[in-house]
Amino acid sequence: VTLKESGPVLVQPTETLTLTCIVSGFSLSDPRLGVGWIRQPPGKALEWLAYIFSNDEKFYRKSLKNRLTISKDTSKGQVVLTMTNVDPVDTATYYCARGTLEGGFDYWGQGNLVTVSS
Amino acid sequence: QSALTQPASVSGSPGQSITISCTGTNSDVGGYNYVSWYQQHPGKAPKLVIYDVTKRPSGVSNRFSGSKSGNTASLTISELQAEDEADYYCSSYTSSSTVFGTGTKVTVL
Numbered sequence: 001v002t003l004k005e006s007g008p009v010l011v012q013p014t015e016t017l018t019l020t021c022i023v024s025g026f027s028l029s030d031p032r033l034g035v036g037w038i039r040q041p042p043g044k045a046l047e048w049l050a051y052i053f054s055n056d057e058k059f060y061r062k063s064l065k066n067r068l069t070i071s072k073d074t075s076k077g078q079v080v081l082t083m084t085n086v087d088p089v090d091t092a093t094y095y096c097a098r099g100t101l102e103g104g105f106d107y108w109g110q111g112n113l114v115t116v117s118s
Numbered sequence: 119q120s121a122l123t124q125p126a127s128v129s130g131s132p133g134q135s136i137t138i139s140c141t142g143t144n145s146d147v148g149g150y151n152y153v154s155w156y157q158q159h160p161g162k163a164p165k166l167v168i169y170d171v172t173k174r175p176s177g178v179s180n181r182f183s184g185s186k187s188g189n190t191a192s193l194t195i196s197e198l199q200a201e202d203e204a205d206y207y208c209s210s211y212t213s214s215s216t217v218f219g220t221g222t223k224v225t226v227l
Contacts, residue, residue, distance in 0.1 A: 036216075038164075045121060046156070046164065046207050046218040059214050062119055095163060102211045104154030106175055108163040 001025035003035070003096050005112035012118055017086050019112060021079040021096030028074040029054055035079045036105060037070065039092040047092075050081055051101055059101065086116045122147065122208055122219035129225040130198045138222045140191040140208030148189035152211035155184060155193045159204045168193060200226050 007019035021035060028035065034053035040046050050070040051059045060068050069082045079096060093113045097105035123141040130136040140147065140155075147153055153171045156164035166175050168184035171191065181196045191210070195202050203226045208219040 038218075045221045046209075048209070048216045048218060051216075061215065097164075099166075101214070101216045102150070102152040102170075104152075104156075104166050104169040104209060105164075106166045106169075108165075111163055 001098065001107045003098060003107060003109035005094060005096050005109045007094070007112050008114060009112075011086050011114060011116050013087055013116055014085055017083040017090070017114060017116075019081045019083075019094050019096075019114075021081075021109060023077045023079065023096075023098065026098065028072050028077060028079070031055070032100075033098055034100060035072070036097050036099065036101070037079075037081045037094060038097060038105070039090075039094045040111075041089075041092040044092075049083075049094075052079060053100075088116045090114070091116045119212070119215060119217050122210060122217055124206075124208060124219040124222045126220075127223045127225065129227055130195075131227045132198055132200065134198050135194060135196040136198060136224065138193045138195075138206055138208075138224070140193070140210075140219050142189050142191075142210055142212075142217070144189055146210040146212035146217055147186065147191050150211045151186070153184065153186060153191040154209045155182075156207045156209070157202075157204045158207065164207065195224070198226055202226060 036051040037049040093111040097108040099105035155168035
């Protein structure tokens with residue numbers, strides 16, 4: 001099982017951030033599993049952002065719900081997170097991870113450090 | 119979705135046992151038996167070491183154990199080793215989301 005994030009390293013304030021997670025070793029249609037996005041600002045704690053289950057049910061962090069969209073392409077093994085209107089406070093390493101909201105995340109990608117700056 | 123509260127740091131000598139607490143509310147930790155713990159070494163992705171309060175994923179040392187009482191969950195690391203020096207985060211399910219803890223830095227003296 002592997003997950004790998006890809007996306008920009010630098011994003012301008014007010015722009016839209018798009019991150020892609022490519023998974024292998026398991027199927028995004030596995031009825032027991034889903035994929036989540038978690039971020040970690042430099043030197044700070046983990047923060048859960050969004051989650052998509054195998055049946056396409058989606059869940060979002062309440063405080064960011066109006067800025068986040070999560071989607072998946074099962075045939076390509078990809079999960080995409082978009083975040084609109086980014087701000088310097090969104091500077092963080094963004095991780096995708098396999099698992100469930102209840103049982104935790106058992107496999108994680110290496111992370112994609114995104115800096116929001118003009 | 120306030121973060122769960124963890125002590126900023128815990129330390130111990132090799133061979134000792136340490137316990138990290140994770141305090142939430144009856145809407146998260148106290149309301150469900152869905153607490154997970156993660157170990158994170160500097161510059162690395164988190165690694166799941168405990169899920170469902172007490173269960174260990176395959177391959178995780180049995181020196182790691184979890185428990186819960188009321189709104190507080192705990193992670194105990196027994197026979198502390200140098201490789202256990204890392205940051206540790208708890209997380210809990212809560213109403214169609216999950217919340218992480220503030221993180222604890224474990225130092226092996």
